[in-house]
Amino acid sequence: MNDDAHGRALLSAGEWSAAQAYWSARRPADSTALANLAAAWHGSGRHDLAVLTAQAAIRADERDWAGWGALGNALAGHGEFDAAIAAFAQAVRRAPNHATLLANLAVTCRDAGQPELAIQALDQAIALEPGNAQFLTDRAVALLSAGRLRDGFEAFEQRWQLDDMPAAPFAVPSWRGENPAGLRIGLFEEGGFGDTLQFVRYAPLLAERGARVVLYVRPPLRRLLSQLPGIEHVVSDDATQTQIGPLDRQCSLMSLPAAFGTDLHSVPSASWLHAEPASRSTWADRLDALCDDGLRIGLVWAGQCRAQPHQAAMDRRRSMPLAAMAALAGPGRRLISLQIGPEAAQPPPPGMELVDLTSQIGDFADTAALVANLDVVVAVDTSTAHLAASMGVKVLLLSRYDQCWRWLAGRETSPWYPSLQILRQDRPGDWSGPIARADRALSALRPRLRADRLSVEDALA
Incomplete structure (x- = not known):
C-alpha cells in the first residue's frame, strides 16, 4: 500500500487523529493533501478547522474538485447549508461523474428544505452506482421529506443493506405486509425512543388484523x-428467546409503514397512548402543590448528545440553552421542566421561574402522567414531543433548520400528530424566530381546569 493509499484508508476507517497526523505531514501546498486533511477535521467534528483547511486546498488549486467537495462537507457540518450547496455545485462542475459528490450535494439540499432537488441529484448518483445502499437510503429519506410517503417507506427498506445496519434480532422471516392472521409477530425497536413512539401506533392495527403481537422494547x-390494546406481550429488549416464546415473523417498527402501504392520506391515528389514571392523579397533586391555575407549559430545550461526531453535531443543532426560552416566561404562565439528562442542570435565566419535578420521573409512563396535567408542551425535536403529541396534547415543536424528514418539508402541521405545530428555524442556528412564534401561540391559549384535563385523558383511555 503506497503512502497516499494509507492516508485514504485512515479516512475510510474513521481514524481521524491518525489521518490528521498523516495528512498534516504531507506536502503543505498540495491541494489533495489539504482536502484530505479537511476531511479528517470534518470527520472528527472540527468543522471550523475543516472549513479553513478546505479553503486552503482551493487556493492551492481551485480546479481540483476535492477542495470544493471538502469545503461543502465542512460547511454542511457547520450548518451553513446554502454555502455548502454552492461549494458542492463547484465540485460537481469539475467532476460531473463523481457519484459521492452528487450524493453529498443531495443530502445538503434535503437538509436545506429542498428534497425534490435532492431526489434529482441522487437519481444521477444512483445511475452511476446503481447498487449503492447509502445512496438508495438517502433517496428514500428525501422522498419521505417531500411527503411521498408510500414510495419513501418502500424505498427505505434499502437501509437493511447498509454495512452498519444491525441485523434483525430474531431468527425468523420478516413480515412484509402479507395476511398476518394467526401469525405470532415480534415487533422490535429501531432508532431512538421518538421513533418507537411514532411508529408503535401500527402495533394495535396489526393485532386487529388477527396477528398475535409481541412488542420488544427498551x-x-x-x-x-x-397499555396498548390487542398486544399479547410487551417485553424488555433484554428478554431471552425463551421468555419471548416462538415467533412466526418479525418486523421493525420503522418497517411497519411500508408493510401497511402508508401514504399521506392513510397515516394511522396516534391516540393509542394515555397516562395511567392513578399515576396521572398523583402527578396532578404534585403539580397543584407548586402551581396555581395558570397556563401549564412543559419545556424541553435539548436532546441527548450522542458520541458519533455527525450525530453529535446534529444534536447540538437541534438543542438550545434554556436561556433561549426566556421569552416564554410571563404572567399567567407556569413553566414546568420536562428536560431529562445533563442539560436539565442548566439554571433558569433571570425572570424565569421553572417548576422541576423530573427527579421523580422513572420512565416514560411517569412522563406521560406529568404531560397529561399540562396544557401545552414546547419542545425541541425529542421523544417527549412525540409522547405528548401521541397523547393528543398540544405541542409546539421547535425544529432545527435541517429538520428531520418526518416533519416534511414546507409544512407547519404533521399528518402524524394533529395536535403538533412545527416551528422551524428561519436560519440555521437561530432560535429567535421559533421562540417568537411559540410565544404568540401561547398567548392565544387558555388554561384548562384540572377536571378538564382529567376528562380528556379519561376519554382517550
Missing part, C-alpha cells in the same frame, strides 16, 4: 406501551 418504554 425498559423505559415497557410500562407505557403495556
Whole structure:
C-alpha cells in the first residue's frame, strides 16, 4: 500500500487523529493533501478547522474538485447549508461523474428544505452506482421529506443493506405486509425512543388484523406501551428467546409503514397512548402543590448528545440553552421542566421561574402522567414531543433548520400528530424566530381546569 493509499484508508476507517497526523505531514501546498486533511477535521467534528483547511486546498488549486467537495462537507457540518450547496455545485462542475459528490450535494439540499432537488441529484448518483445502499437510503429519506410517503417507506427498506445496519434480532422471516392472521409477530425497536413512539401506533392495527403481537422494547418504554390494546406481550429488549416464546415473523417498527402501504392520506391515528389514571392523579397533586391555575407549559430545550461526531453535531443543532426560552416566561404562565439528562442542570435565566419535578420521573409512563396535567408542551425535536403529541396534547415543536424528514418539508402541521405545530428555524442556528412564534401561540391559549384535563385523558383511555 503506497503512502497516499494509507492516508485514504485512515479516512475510510474513521481514524481521524491518525489521518490528521498523516495528512498534516504531507506536502503543505498540495491541494489533495489539504482536502484530505479537511476531511479528517470534518470527520472528527472540527468543522471550523475543516472549513479553513478546505479553503486552503482551493487556493492551492481551485480546479481540483476535492477542495470544493471538502469545503461543502465542512460547511454542511457547520450548518451553513446554502454555502455548502454552492461549494458542492463547484465540485460537481469539475467532476460531473463523481457519484459521492452528487450524493453529498443531495443530502445538503434535503437538509436545506429542498428534497425534490435532492431526489434529482441522487437519481444521477444512483445511475452511476446503481447498487449503492447509502445512496438508495438517502433517496428514500428525501422522498419521505417531500411527503411521498408510500414510495419513501418502500424505498427505505434499502437501509437493511447498509454495512452498519444491525441485523434483525430474531431468527425468523420478516413480515412484509402479507395476511398476518394467526401469525405470532415480534415487533422490535429501531432508532431512538421518538421513533418507537411514532411508529408503535401500527402495533394495535396489526393485532386487529388477527396477528398475535409481541412488542420488544427498551425498559423505559415497557410500562407505557403495556397499555396498548390487542398486544399479547410487551417485553424488555433484554428478554431471552425463551421468555419471548416462538415467533412466526418479525418486523421493525420503522418497517411497519411500508408493510401497511402508508401514504399521506392513510397515516394511522396516534391516540393509542394515555397516562395511567392513578399515576396521572398523583402527578396532578404534585403539580397543584407548586402551581396555581395558570397556563401549564412543559419545556424541553435539548436532546441527548450522542458520541458519533455527525450525530453529535446534529444534536447540538437541534438543542438550545434554556436561556433561549426566556421569552416564554410571563404572567399567567407556569413553566414546568420536562428536560431529562445533563442539560436539565442548566439554571433558569433571570425572570424565569421553572417548576422541576423530573427527579421523580422513572420512565416514560411517569412522563406521560406529568404531560397529561399540562396544557401545552414546547419542545425541541425529542421523544417527549412525540409522547405528548401521541397523547393528543398540544405541542409546539421547535425544529432545527435541517429538520428531520418526518416533519416534511414546507409544512407547519404533521399528518402524524394533529395536535403538533412545527416551528422551524428561519436560519440555521437561530432560535429567535421559533421562540417568537411559540410565544404568540401561547398567548392565544387558555388554561384548562384540572377536571378538564382529567376528562380528556379519561376519554382517550
